[in-house]
Amino acid sequence: MKLYYKPGACSLAPHIILNEIDADFSLEKVDTDQGLTETGADFAPISPNGYVPALSIPAGDVITENPAVLQYLGDLAPDSGLTPPAGTLARTRLHEILNFLSSELHPAYGPFFSGHDLSAAERKAAEAKVTKWAKYIEARLGGSTYLLGETFTVADAYAFVILNWSNYVGIDLAPWPNIQGYLNRIQARPAVIKSMRAEGLINEEAA
Numbered sequence: 001m002k003l004y005y006k007p008g009a010c011s012l013a014p015h016i017i018l019n020e021i022d023a024d025f026s027l028e029k030v031d032t033d034q035g036l037t038e039t040g041a042d043f044a045p046i047s048p049n050g051y052v053p054a055l056s057i058p059a060g061d062v063i064t065e066n067p068a069v070l071q072y073l074g075d076l077a078p079d080s081g082l083t084p085p086a087g088t089l090a091r092t093r094l095h096e097i098l099n100f101l102s103s104e105l106h107p108a109y110g111p112f113f114s115g116h117d118l119s120a121a122e123r124k125a126a127e128a129k130v131t132k133w134a135k136y137i138e139a140r141l142g143g144s145t146y147l148l149g150e151t152f153t154v155a156d157a158y159a160f161v162i163l164n165w166s167n168y169v170g171i172d173l174a175p176w177p178n179i180q181g182y183l184n185r186i187q188a189r190p191a192v193i194k195s196m197r198a199e200g201l202i203n204e205e206a207a
């Protein structure tokens with residue numbers, strides 16, 4: 001398999017899961033602004049939507065969109081607990097939280113990565129949207145180790161990546177101790193450390 005990624009972007013989530021399942025895979029970095037991969041290939045035929053992640057699988061197909069990529073990878077290791085069995089209520093709950101992450105939490109951070117400096121009013125509005133969903137996650141994590149209970153799933157990899165962007169855009173997570181503890185737990189996982197190091201997000205001394 002090959003994961004097309006951008007350092008620190010949401011493609012870090014499947015990168016983490018690839019390491020969680022100890023998959024045999026390669027990485028190819030993408031400049032989404034230029035539409036080129038690091039080997040100089042045109043990214044459009046690989047991923048017509050123009051953004052990461054894109055996962056090339058052995059059959060020759062390419063999977064895009066994080067909820068789909070993450071569930072595909074989790075299902076490759078059915079005993080890992082990363083994805084509940086198909087047809088169960090737990091799997092439906094996974095669909096539910098993945099859709100929330102991709103449609104609500106992820107876009108809430110979008111203004112901070114728009115490529116232009118936010119005005120005071122724009123930043124206030126963006127922070128208010130993040131705060132709204134952070135409060136929801138803070139409450140959801142009350143009494144639970146992970147988003148779906150006591151088992152780490154692919155949704156946690158995705159949520160970690162998004163919430164961790166707060167450190168890069170200047171959003172203080174101090175008001176949400178459950179989220180802070182959650183991020184600390186996930187960042188200590190070996191697969192997360194390995195993935196972040198490979199993308200140049202932490203150095204050897206950081207973990």
